[in-house]
Amino acid sequence: MKKKTTIKSIIIAVILVAVACTGFFMYKKSQVKETVKINSVKDIKGKKIGVQLGTTGDIYASDYEKDKSGTKVERYNKGTDATQALIQKKIDCVIIDEQPAKAFVAGNRSLSILKEEFVKENYAFCVGKNNKELTKKINAALKKLKENKTIEKINKNYIGKADEIGKTPYKKKNLPRKNGKLIVATNAAFPPYESYKNGKIVGIDVDIVQAVCDELDMELEIEDMEFDSIITAVQSGKADIGASGMTVTEERKMNIDFTNSYTTSKQVVIVNNGKSVGNATSIVEKFKSDFITDNRYEYILSGLKSTLIITILALVIGIVFGSLLAIVRTTHDKNGGLIILNFFAKIYLTIIRGTPTMVQLLIIYYVVFASANVNKIFVAVIAFGLNSSAYVAEVVRSGIMSVDNGQFEAGRSLGLSYSTTMINVVLPQAFKNILPALGNELITLLKETSISGYIGLIDLTKGSDIIRSVTYDAIMPLGVVALIYLFIVMLLTAGVNKLERSLRKNEKR
Template identity: 55%
Template sequence: MKKKLSLILIAMTAALFVACGTADKDTGKQIQSLDDLNGARIGVQLGTIGDIYASDMEGDEAGTTIERYNKLTDAVQALRQGKIDCVIVDEQPAIATTEGEANLEILDEPFTTEDYAICIAKDNEELLEKVNGALSELMEDGTLEQITKNYIGAETKGTCPYETPAGTVYDNGKLVVVSNVAFPPYEYYENGEAVGIDMELIKAIGDKLGMEIEIEDIEFDSIINAVSSHKADLGIAGMTKTEERLKSINFSESYVKTKQVIIVNNGAAAGSSISFTDNLKRNFVDDSRWTYLVKGLVNTLIIALCAVLAGMIIGFIVAIVRVTYDKTGGWAIANAICKLYLTIIRGTPMMIQLLIIYYVVFKSVNVPKLLVAIIAFAINSGAYVAEIMRGGIMSIDGGQMEAGRSLGLNYKQTMISIILPQAIKNVLPALGNEFISLIKETSICGYIGLMDLTRGGDIIRSITYEAFLPLIAVALIYLIIVQVLNMGVGKLEKNLRKSER
């Protein structure tokens, strides 16, 4: 086991150095104007205006293809590596992304123009009026202009941050605001805090309304769902009001006018790259960015441990019901319910189950996201544990049950004292594999805005625009956890075999 782990670590380390020393590739098609987009491979962030408008070109006679990414960081990384020909994104995030990148440039010709607004649920007209009133005041008194200048402008950037007026009290409750905090200068992380134009603006709106602001970071394409399902009160993430979006959500008045631009790879040298040590420092040491991984790891382990324990209980109950029906014909209704549960859970993806439980089952209930994730993964794990245990019980020779009954034990006593101990020993490797799979599956928790290990790596990537090191760090942590579990399961199996002698 130790030798195997060492070989894996050596291979990954070698790949790391190769990747760090590999130059970016040239793109296959040079994009110099809008006319060149025909037949190009266009990268966009999923659900953005760039995605919506670029989709009209998809599948045309020229063979234009659209590559959709969850994060702008991923799209830009693909552009650097020549996997796509250009990226369509909002102007200011494009400027922040290409800063210091000699091989990336923004075309002068804009793709389209747009207005940003705040999204609010359709049945919340009262809040819409309040937000519009606060926005109007912030525009009139110059606060919005001040906030914008604090993040945009060579002479004003960082010189005029918004400050809560003295005497402000938050006696009107709390506003839960969802955003995708990976879109500088509108929203991004700095020293562990969500900052940017949108973050200061929503803070100023909260001050005007006397309401405390709570920011939740989720995927961009989940923002409208979160607001419309009342998981959040507001959504702000450089969002544009469109006719299609208005069918599902309301929008405030516009607070900024901007444009979509095109980032291209000009084929120039990427410039002098920083050393490997400096790159490690930039990704993990600066601003204590390693803490994102630690926070994510803690949540990952909590979810996995709690879910596997709850899943074991669910699985045992379902397995006993099904085995009892198979052997005695009893509990027919309970068996039918269990079979339906197994069919649904094992027949649908885990991510869909998580989203359904969060956005549908708990739509009107304010349940902590950590608890939602534990419930979702426990229900999913229980289905697989049930079939593992049922197989283990059915593998025990029927004579064991007959022997127990002949000794005067009833069915329940025989099952608990004789059958289950042998079955657990037989299926222990499979149960260990289920726990390992569960830990890796928690990487989808970011879809409901919960910080897990993978999400922690994503946040680092969104700050540094460096994909490789954060991803490798996350992969190594998962690998170490899995190998520790494998050794633990192996040791437990070895101890259990001693009872066979």
């Protein structure tokens, strides 16, 4: 029986992979859309514009939505996602900062940047409005770094002339760091300002912030998160400053303060130039680029570890707390007791089951633990554990209610207390009945952890996002992550089925 189950699982996995590959190649083959010609900024009216959510490109592009010319704005969490959509001709152009645009175009010969700039802008670090003293200190440090040409050297090291790039890397000073830690929020998918290299976040902003920390005798700690979460992190105190090519705008100044500008940049428009993408990269070369180069596979392994830890611990919380909720609810249903606890349990279940998991995760991170610098895995475990408990509670309650009432009465007639009867007689029988449903909850919980990246936690999905932001390849990183999830789900399903069969065998004896 075991052998048949294993063979069946392998066959299903092969079929799913084959279907996915076939679908992909059919999709690529059908991709013969005409390239929309955009020769100037004026031509983007009425087109599909791609932007990174929360950026100034998003702000400026929003104005086109109101001009009644049929312009549509597609918002993506990352600039690389918008660029990938442009390559696939899902959109007609991308509005983004100049230097990241150059990095995107360098790896895709089918893309070009319009010579005409979209708008000029100034970059600065964002600081909470209640942290005026820190703003003053950073401004003083930036002034000194400009005067001694440190910032100029950092810029040349990344975006200077061909013979300047890589020649003047900033070196961290050996200092006691007696003034504490500076927590910096960033979005490390924005080369050359911040991106991953050899497992570390590097770039212009990172070097400038490190230089500022050296001036202030502070230790630097960088938190990677989605761009649209940076300002929230600074406002809530999760980070001291935000540094991610942040443009100073009047709208943002209403919510946060800015330091003095440390550089100028401009928004540009990326378009398809109609050229062929050239010879396709072999699977081996793609695999090497995505996973072997710079040991990028470590992002997947690190993310997998976090995903499994969160899933297991959250499930424990869900089962324990969910069972307690179920006991409260069934006790009230059976004998009308625990009225107050049942009232609060119903409110809890209504709120948790009626709101999205991601909203709950963000509320717990940015509101509940706003002033506490807690471990992000701990936050994720609490968030997913509390969410899971609401669903487990109803599953366990249905299992308890499915046990014949005579079992409960028999236990009480033998002199057992209510709690002893519930724990030793009813719950073991209920557990057998709800095991498949609990297995489904475990699988759902595993997949829900993929949103952990919204609080800057590197889980399995976030690991693939980091690789995509560096290699600009979406297919293989996402495909590998999908297969890993599939493999884990198949193992969990097989484990639950084996446990269920074992319990049924014991039941027959």
